[in-house]
Amino acid sequence: MIKEWLARGVIILGLVMMISIPAVNKWQQSQGVVMHARMAETGGWTPENLTAAVGKPLHLRLTSDDVTHGFAVGQLDQPAVDINPGEMTDITLVFTKPGKYTFYCTRWCSVNHWRMRGTIEVTDPLVRTEPARPPLYVTLGLNIDADHKASLTPAQMPSAWRGALLNQTVPEAYKSHNYYLSHTPVDLWLALRSEPSFDKLTDQDVWDLVAWIWQSNTSQEEVQAGKQLFTANCAACHGENGAGNGVFADQLAAGSGNAVTKQSMGEQTQKPVNFTDAPRMLSASPAHLQGKLIRGGMGTGMPSWGAIFTEDQTWALVAYLWTFQFQMEVNP
Amino acid sequence: MTRLQDTLWVDEIAPGSKVGRSSKRYSIPSRVNLYRIPWLHALLESRWPQFLVRALTLIGFVFTITTALFGSRVGSHNFAIIMVWIAWWTTLKLGFIPFGGRSWCSICPIPLPGDWLQNGGILVKSERKRGLNLRWPKSLRGSWLQSSGFLLIGLFSAVTLTDPHVTGWVLLALFTLAIGMSLVFEHRAFCSYICPIGGFSGIYAKSAPVEVRVVDKEICAKHGDKSCYQACPWGLYPLAMKDSSACGLCMECLRACPKDNLALNLRPYGSDLGRPPTSSRLDESWLALIMLGSALAFSAVFTGPWGWLKSSAFEIGSQAWLAYAAGFLVLNVLFLPALFTLCVWSWKKISHNSSPLRRLIVSQAQGLLPLGLMAWIAFTISFAFPKLNLVLGVLNDPFGWGWHLLNAASSSNSLDVSGFSPYLQVALLLVGVFWSASVTRKLTGSDGTHNSFPNIPVLAFYLVYSIVMVWLLVG
Numbered sequence: 001m002i003k004e005w006l007a008r009g010v011i012i013l014g015l016v017m018m019i020s021i022p023a024v025n026k027w028q029q030s031q032g033v034v035m036h037a038r039m040a041e042t043g044g045w046t047p048e049n050l051t052a053a054v055g056k057p058l059h060l061r062l063t064s065d066d067v068t069h070g071f072a073v074g075q076l077d078q079p080a081v082d083i084n085p086g087e088m089t090d091i092t093l094v095f096t097k098p099g100k101y102t103f104y105c106t107r108w109c110s111v112n113h114w115r116m117r118g119t120i121e122v123t124d125p126l127v128r129t130e131p132a133r134p135p136l137y138v139t140l141g142l143n144i145d146a147d148h149k150a151s152l153t154p155a156q157m158p159s160a161w162r163g164a165l166l167n168q169t170v171p172e173a174y175k176s177h178n179y180y181l182s183h184t185p186v187d188l189w190l191a192l193r194s195e196p197s198f199d200k201l202t203d204q205d206v207w208d209l210v211a212w213i214w215q216s217n218t219s220q221e222e223v224q225a226g227k228q229l230f231t232a233n234c235a236a237c238h239g240e241n242g243a244g245n246g247v248f249a250d251q252l253a254a255g256s257g258n259a260v261t262k263q264s265m266g267e268q269t270q271k272p273v274n275f276t277d278a279p280r281m282l283s284a285s286p287a288h289l290q291g292k293l294i295r296g297g298m299g300t301g302m303p304s305w306g307a308i309f310t311e312d313q314t315w316a317l318v319a320y321l322w323t324f325q326f327q328m329e330v331n332p
Numbered sequence: 333m334t335r336l337q338d339t340l341w342v343d344e345i346a347p348g349s350k351v352g353r354s355s356k357r358y359s360i361p362s363r364v365n366l367y368r369i370p371w372l373h374a375l376l377e378s379r380w381p382q383f384l385v386r387a388l389t390l391i392g393f394v395f396t397i398t399t400a401l402f403g404s405r406v407g408s409h410n411f412a413i414i415m416v417w418i419a420w421w422t423t424l425k426l427g428f429i430p431f432g433g434r435s436w437c438s439i440c441p442i443p444l445p446g447d448w449l450q451n452g453g454i455l456v457k458s459e460r461k462r463g464l465n466l467r468w469p470k471s472l473r474g475s476w477l478q479s480s481g482f483l484l485i486g487l488f489s490a491v492t493l494t495d496p497h498v499t500g501w502v503l504l505a506l507f508t509l510a511i512g513m514s515l516v517f518e519h520r521a522f523c524s525y526i527c528p529i530g531g532f533s534g535i536y537a538k539s540a541p542v543e544v545r546v547v548d549k550e551i552c553a554k555h556g557d558k559s560c561y562q563a564c565p566w567g568l569y570p571l572a573m574k575d576s577s578a579c580g581l582c583m584e585c586l587r588a589c590p591k592d593n594l595a596l597n598l599r600p601y602g603s604d605l606g607r608p609p610t611s612s613r614l615d616e617s618w619l620a621l622i623m624l625g626s627a628l629a630f631s632a633v634f635t636g637p638w639g640w641l642k643s644s645a646f647e648i649g650s651q652a653w654l655a656y657a658a659g660f661l662v663l664n665v666l667f668l669p670a671l672f673t674l675c676v677w678s679w680k681k682i683s684h685n686s687s688p689l690r691r692l693i694v695s696q697a698q699g700l701l702p703l704g705l706m707a708w709i710a711f712t713i714s715f716a717f718p719k720l721n722l723v724l725g726v727l728n729d730p731f732g733w734g735w736h737l738l739n740a741a742s743s744s745n746s747l748d749v750s751g752f753s754p755y756l757q758v759a760l761l762l763v764g765v766f767w768s769a770s771v772t773r774k775l776t777g778s779d780g781t782h783n784s785f786p787n788i789p790v791l792a793f794y795l796v797y798s799i800v801m802v803w804l805l806v807g
Contacts, residue, residue: 007383007454014391021395022402025733036736047404047733 032059032090037069037083037105040112045103048118054098054127058120062089070106073120074308075099080106098124102307108236111251114303135306137291140182144291145298150186150283154207159327163212166205168198170213180217185210185282185325211326218319223328226320229313233305237272242324244274252301269301275324282325289318365547365595367586376583376596379455382438390441393503395730400500404732408722410496411730416503417493418716419723424529425712430705433537437530437580442507443523446514447565463515468525474615478531479622483664485528486626487657490633490645519567523580532623534577535616536705538604538698539767543576543597544585551593563588570594575604577616602767605701606774609694617697620704621672624797625664627707631804635714672697675789683785696790699772703794706764707801710757714805717753754806761798768794 036046042065052058062071064085072080073093083089095101105116137144173179174188188210192198198206231240237252239245253271275281293314296304305314322328366372375381400412407413428436450465452458485492485502492498510522523530546552552571561569563584570585586594632638633645633656644652676696677689685692728738772787772794 001456003380004453004455007387010387011390011454014387015394018391018395018398021398021731025402025731046729 032061034061034063034088037062037064037071037116038066039110040115041110042066044116045118050118050120052093052095052120052122054095054122054124056094058093058095060091060093062091063087067109068107069109069116072104072106074102074104075310076101082107093120095120095122098122098127100307104308106232108247111248113236113248117307135291135294136181136287137295140287142285142288142291144288144295148184148280148283148288150184150279152186152189153278153282155204157325157327158204158207158211160208160211160215161327161329162205163208163210163215166201166209166212168201168209170209171195175213175216177217180214181286184285184288185214187285188213189282211328214322214326215328218322218328222316222319223323225313226316226318227323229309229317230320234317237301238275239272242275242321244272244277246272248272268299270297270299272302275321278325281321286315286318289321290314293317362600363545363595364598366542366598367594367596372596377587379587382583383455385439386441386444389439390444393441393507397500397503397507399730400496400503403496403730405496406732407494407496408719409726409729409732411726412496412499412503413494414719414722414726416499418719422712422716422720424533425708429533429536429540430709431540432542433540433576433581434530434533434579435540435542435581436533437523438582440523440529442510442527443514443520445507446511446522447520449511450514450518450565463518465518466516468517468519468521472525474525474613475531475534475619476615477525478528479615479619481526482528482531482619482622482626483661486629486660486664488648489630490642491648493634494646520565520580524566524578530580531619535619535623535701537576537579539602539701539705540576541599541601541603542581543599543603544570544579544581544583545573545595545597546571547593547595551591555591555593557590559588559590560585560594574610577604602702602771605698605771607698608775609691609698612688612691612694614690614694617694617700618669620697620700621668622664623704624700624707625668626660627704627711628797628800628804629660629663631711631714631801635711636804637807672700672790672793675793678789679785679787682788695775696772696787698775699768699790699794702767702771703761703764703797706760706767707798710760710801710805713753713757713760757805758802761801765794765798 033047033050035050038044038046050058050060060071062081062083064083064087066085068085069083070080071083071089071091072078076093076095078091078093081089081091099122101120101122103118103120105113107113109116170192174191179188189206192206192209193203198209201209230238230242235246237244237246237248239249249272252269273280292302294304294306294309296302296306309317367376396412396415399410403410403412424436448454449462452460452462488498492502506527509526513522513526514520549571558569560571561567564570565582565584566578566580568578568585570579573579581596583596586596633641636642640652641656644650644656647653673689673693676693679685679696680687680689680692687695724738729735730737769791772790776785776787
């Protein structure tokens with residue numbers, strides 16, 4: 001009979017232990033979710049999908065299994081933290097709005113660094129999430145995948161300062177912010193060139209005017225904010241100087257071969273775009289650049305930033321990108 | 333062929349061995365009685381080793397349900413999906429069934445709680461037995477329900493095999509059903525008449541190399557207690573067992589026999605096959621055909637290159653799925669049975685066989701078993717082998733919660749079997765065809781006619797089937 005009770009004990013103990021695992025986990029989760037970071041090639045984030053409720057703090061205990069990673073949540077005003085191998089980094093997030101947030105790695109951990117992403121689904125039983133507004137390039141019906149190359153380019157880099165000094169009265173229609181958002185610098189140059197009042201100006205003068213109008217549509221703070229975002233997120237591939245020669249550029253360029261298999265694997269990449277390339281940049285509108293940025297470049301390796309940057313941040317980045325084409329600083 | 337128990341020869345007993353038990357020790361040619369190997373005897377006689385394995389599978393089973401319901405919804409990161417449909421399925425198809433017939437049944441966790449409730453105890457039976465102990469309705473006997481259950485699983489398999497929640501609920505439903513049926517009906521009603529795995533394990537057990545059999549019929553005939561029958565959870569009487577399809581290899585009869593007159597035999601493959609049928613029941617023939625049909629269907633859905641087929645199998649309730657379901661059912665319920673009937677019928681005509689067609693179908697369907705078994709093994713190699721690398725990952729982190737039980741990073745390299753698997757699969761199907769053909773040849777002479785005209789239509793059926801299977805698996 002002792003043996004019988006022993007057998008029953010083994011079964012009951014085993015079953016109780018198995019059934020109690022989810023409950024224990026629930027309790028542990030209230031103490032903090034342990035999240036492991038690994039390079040995207042070896043698994044990325046584990047777990048990669050989290051849930052949270054509005055107003056309830058979400059405790060995360062972050063650790064890395066390989067190299068130093070970073071952690072930040074898109075659309076959230078929370079500074080990024082570093083995650084070091086063998087160490088625990090504690091972070092508490094509080095969400096005020098429901099929605100699907102994207103968290104991502106902020107350290108250039110590998111060429112697939114930008115693939116290290118996960119989501120936090122934040123729910124609020126009372127509030128329904130508002131449907132997202134379509135981005136400008138969609139409203140304008142722009143085809144951001146079409147090839148574009150300006151046939152005319154300035155002889156030297158246009159300068160907003162020189163443009164201002166020309167002391168010309170530009171028609172109001174060209175100075176509006178909506179015009180800026182939806183037109184390319186070449187559009188504006190052609191429009192100004194055809195104005196009879198500017199007949200005396202040289203072609204370069206008109207380019208300087210374009211730079212001046214472009215500059216007046218951005219602010220110093222915006223360009224500064226854009227520069228910071230660029231340095232942290234874009235320079236790894238596009239390079240600090242925007243010339244498309246970041247530290248991962250060569251690896252990305254190497255990924256462009258064997259297009260068929262790589263495309264099917266989602267691994268196809270291209271050499272990063274060179275923002276100092278005038279024909280390319282001057283034939284793109286701010287809406288076009290923002291579209292590329294938020295959607296990402298399909299089959300190029302360009303990540304989609306729509307889930308991570310706020311709208312203001314995307315416009316700030318676009319403003320900064322123009323500094324690779326125009327001299328925006330006001331000379332003393 | 334040599335029938336069991338037909339030829340007996342006396343085995344000298346060593347002096348000093350147990351007296352009072354069977355004084356004559358019989359053995360049968362081409363059989364090795366594993367129960368006479370001392371250490372194996374000790375392992376099987378004690379209930380503890382089997383209990384511990386069963387406890388492990390039961391606890392593991394409940395753990396699997398827990399991971400399915402509470403773990404990651406990503407199938408490849410969920411313990412339940414990988415362990416049930418990849419690891420267990422592979423072990424079942426490549427290990428338990430070909431080497432042990434129904435051996436999985438002897439440690440299957442699903443009927444255990446019901447068994448224990450019926451017995452009123454785990455290791456010892458007590459007086460406090462629970463359940464109504466009703467007899468299973470005669471009209472529902474046979475493997476009809478098992479076949480239908482297997483078809484039902486087949487209809488939803490694309491989702492069941494990939495969605496952890498669905499897997500969890502299916503396992504839980506089977507578990508509850510098994511316990512419930514133990515409380516209402518006597519013996520292993522669930523295992524014998526409902527469990528689809530039990531169904532096909534049973535028919536393939538006929539070809540497997542193990543059996544539990546009586547050693548000396550005379551001893552049984554003289555023994556009035558029938559302790560083996562009393563002990564059998566399946567309600568079988570070993571002396572009356574004609575083949576291995578119903579025996580769950582639980583070893584209770586071996587433990588119960590006071591005369592030590594039962595053997596766990598190692599036997600040649602296919603020993604139960606090729607004998608004239610003892611009944612004209614079509615249920616097992618249909619099950620054998622369903623197994624062939626679903627191996628074809630699953631190979632097409634899971635390992636084939638057709639995306640539209642995969643997605644129509646996935647989108648349950650959609651028009652595409654209804655078309656897939658209709659196709660799957662027509663293949664298994666109408667097409668293959670009709671084709672096989674046609675083959676047997678034309679052979680009957682050619683060879684002027686006077687036996688009733690129904691009886692010939694039942695008899696000839698035995699030949700489908702080796703081919704079916706080999707087809708399933710071949711399918712499993714394509715289906716499960718490339719995913720076996722995921723097993724380590726889910727052992728390390730069963731719920732997908734970021735655990736590190738094994739302290740191992742999940743390897744991203746899948747097992748590349750494409751180099752050898754085509755050869756292996758072709759070889760397996762060839763073995764299946766030849767083995768099936770040899771069963772058919774044995775049957776040809778034994779079907780009530782001395783005309784041993786070769787059964788070309790049925791042989792053609794095997795050949796065409798295996799060619800289609802090779803085309804699906806190897807391309």
